Amino acid sequence: MxxxxxxxxxxxxxxxxxxxKTFNPVLNIENKxxxxxxxxxxxxxxxxxxxxxxxxxxxxxxxxxxxxxxxxxxxxxxxxxxxxxxxxxxxxxxxxxxxxxxxxxxxxxxxxxxxxxxxxxxxxxxxxxxxxxxxxxxxxxxxxxxxxxxxxxxxxxxxxxxxxxxxxxxxxxxxxxxxxxxxxxxxxxxxxxxxxxxxxxxxxxxxxxxxxxxxxxxxxxxxxxxxxxxxxxxxxxxxxxxxxxxxxxxxxxxxxxxxxxxxxxGSVNPVIFLPEALQNNGAKWAKTYAGSITMGSGQFCTNPGLLFGIKGKELTDFIQQLSDEILKVEPSCMLHPNIIGAYEKNKQTALNQSGLMVAAEHEGDVALNFARQTVTVVQGKTFLENGKLHQEVFGPFSMIVECENTAQLQTIIANLEGQLTGTIISDGEELSQYPQVIANLQTRVGRIIFNGAPTGVEVCPAMQHGGPYPASTDSRxxxxxxxxxxxWVRPFSFQDWPEGLLPNELKRENPLKINRLVNGIVTKTTV
Incomplete structure (x- = not known):
């Protein structure tokens, strides 16, 4: 009860x-x-x-x-x-x-x-x-x-x-x-x-x-x-x-x-699509990312809000493929009228920026509090010059940045704000041709992904969910x-402390049988 x-x-x-009271956004009524x-x-x-x-x-x-x-x-x-x-x-x-x-x-x-x-x-x-x-x-x-x-x-x-x-x-x-x-x-x-x-x-x-x-x-x-x-x-x-x-x-x-x-x-989670990957599997990646952008109505901190590619036929075709795929997805309900209100406001702020073009936006009728997914396109030079285009739009929104060349892509990545994730989509040996892009991306994110989508966070010891500011306040x-x-802890040392008063974790006999670093060697043995 x-x-x-x-x-x-x-x-x-x-x-x-x-x-x-709380609010039911599907029924558009307050709960009791x-x-x-x-x-x-x-x-x-x-x-x-x-x-x-x-x-x-x-x-x-x-x-x-x-x-x-x-x-x-x-x-x-x-x-x-x-x-x-x-x-x-x-x-x-x-x-x-x-x-x-x-x-x-x-x-x-x-x-x-x-x-x-x-x-x-x-x-x-x-x-x-x-x-x-x-x-x-x-x-x-x-x-x-x-x-x-x-x-x-x-x-x-x-x-x-x-x-x-x-x-x-x-x-x-x-x-x-x-x-x-x-x-x-x-x-x-x-x-x-x-x-x-x-x-x-x-x-x-x-x-x-x-x-x-x-x-x-x-x-x-x-x-x-x-x-x-x-x-x-x-x-x-x-x-x-x-x-x-x-x-x-x-x-x-x-x-x-x-x-x-x-x-x-939060984070805009940049994704870099390299040319060979788009040439060989553009349709596959378009379908994958249409799903990722709209998953949970885009209400994930790992939603892919920025997509980068180098100008060429491969990227042009991908933009069309992604536009086609994202319009096939049925709009879904956002968490609250205030959240969809913020989505529409922030989306409009982005759309008002000079040089930003709409590639695809759901135009059909939608129920109250259901979000229309949107994909936009902007040139690399414009993106570099306008910091407002870097800001997160919380919801099913993503921006494709068309870079003139590899050098401009490197510069853009190096100048991004801190992010939770960064992703590189690549085929074959292509990845080895972009060492500086990879190096720059590593300085801006907490987790780097190869040939996947950032949505979905595995809960395990090796997961890093955090990144340079403003993704998080402490990237460590x-x-x-x-x-x-x-x-939630701090290191604490005992110096020359009586054995009987030490916590069990530090006693000579190691009663808990845990791993300890003793004189530089990891061991469970008695000191």
Whole structure:
């Protein structure tokens, strides 16, 4: 049952005066449940509880944290059809997408459970003492990763499950040992409350401290601002717009104690089509990219918004092929009237720029809140000279840039803003002829793809989902995969510390049997 209240630890609370409802974009009506925005008192109580939960939660073993994460996954599955129906009614996304995203969410939780149960993720490092070293004795030093403390996670509009209440950020932070307060996204507050109820049940069932998780409703920015400014919050996770992510980053930097904000803020994900690939397989790539551009109505952070090619018959033919293919795709519903409104506004801003031409745009009748997909074309020189053409249009929109030659392509790629992904489409030995293009692209992205499409992000340790600013605020970290746990920790060293008081990860006997770097050698043996 959805109550519209906030979860303050294990307690349901509704002290605030501001209320709001979610919206069904397919039916173009408000949903029935009224949600109560968290009051300043509830915000402070949630943070105070999280701070008090930090030490006892940090003392839980990896096995205990794993049991908690697995219990969350089980409770999410137990929500069954109610969760799927609520997800669809608040997002306009189809049932298959909801089921797939639920599977990804559960999979992420179980992956982090396996990670912390095994334990080697803490990067335990031991350099033993050498009292006979001259001219000065060498101390015994032992280092490992420890959790930062209570963190705030902002739910993402475009992923009501996998990037929201129990999504990757929350799973990683809980796995690291950090209590989590989620600022629920107002577009899917019902979905968020259901998942929050699952986390609360799992926390109680596995004897986690009250306050290890809270979920706060908010219809606008004020709750998020208060959370980021609260002195007991130690880090922030955000997936959303550049404007929103940068505002949080600036707020956190202005605190008396600045804290890290790990913000993933979108990307236009450049794709470079090399001539031989277009000559040999242009029709295939046109069909693939028509699907990629329109997938989920273009509401993915990895949507291919910029396509590059070198002028010639191959590129001309590809533009026509892509135009034909994209018009075959049925328009789909966007997440909310405000989101499709922003799409139309940003698309029109792009179309108003001198030199931009429309290659294809769906012109038939569409239902309310359904987006018309659009492909545009611009010359390389114009693109270089007009920064407005570089900006993301969130939705089923892509721009083809016709480059005069390889040199201009190299220059354009080198001058792009930071991106999550970059893709090169190539045939045979063609790729080896463009070393500088590849080198330039690597400096601008977090992940480079060969002969594929950027939409679709594998959840695994080797995934890098992040890139140079403005794609993310810290390109050293990923927002997807188990390596994302390292955003929520800091390295900590013990020097000449009594053996009996060391954490198990650093004790001489290695009771957890984890991999450790001992005097420069990775081993599980006793020190």
């Amino acid at each position: 959805i109550t519209g209240k906030n979860y303050i630890g294990q307690e349901l609370s509704a002290l605030g005066e501001t209320t709001f 449940t009224e949600f109560v925005e968290a009051s300043p008192e509830e915000i402070d109580k949630a943070v105070t509880l999280a701070a008090s939960a930090y030490m006892p939660y940090n003392q839980k073993s990896g096995a205990e944290k794993a049991a908690f994460l697995n219990a969350i996954a089980d409770e999410i599955l137990a929500l069954d059809d109610l969760l799927i129906e609520t997800y669809c009614s608040e997002s306009g996304l189809p049932e298959g997408r909801a089921q797939g995203e639920r599977g990804r969410t559960v999979g992420q939780l179980r992956a982090f459970a396996d990670l912390v149960a095994e334990g080697s993720w803490v990067d335990a490092t031991i350099d033993t003492a050498d009292p006979n070293r001259t001219p000065a004795p060498k101390p015994d030093l032992r280092k490992m990763l420890v959790p930062l403390g209570p963190v705030v996670i902002f739910g993402a509009s475009n992923f009501p499950l996998a990037f929201s209440t129990a999504g990757g950020d929350t799973a990683a932070a809980l796995a690291a040992g950090c209590p989590v307060i989620v600022k629920s996204h107002p577009l899917h507050a019902g979905t968020g409350e259901l998942v929050a109820s699952a986390i609360a049940k799992a926390a109680k069932a596995t004897d986690m401290p009250n306050g290890v998780f809270s979920n706060l409703n908010s219809s606008d920015i004020e709750v998020g601002v208060q959370l980021v400014q609260h002195p007991q919050i130690k880090a922030v996770g955000f997936t959303g717009s550049l404007k929103g992510g940068r505002a949080l980053y600036d707020l956190a930097a202005q605190r008396d104690e600045p804290i890290p904000v790990f913000a993933e803020m 970290f990923t927002a997807v995969g188990t390596q994302s746990i390292k955003r």
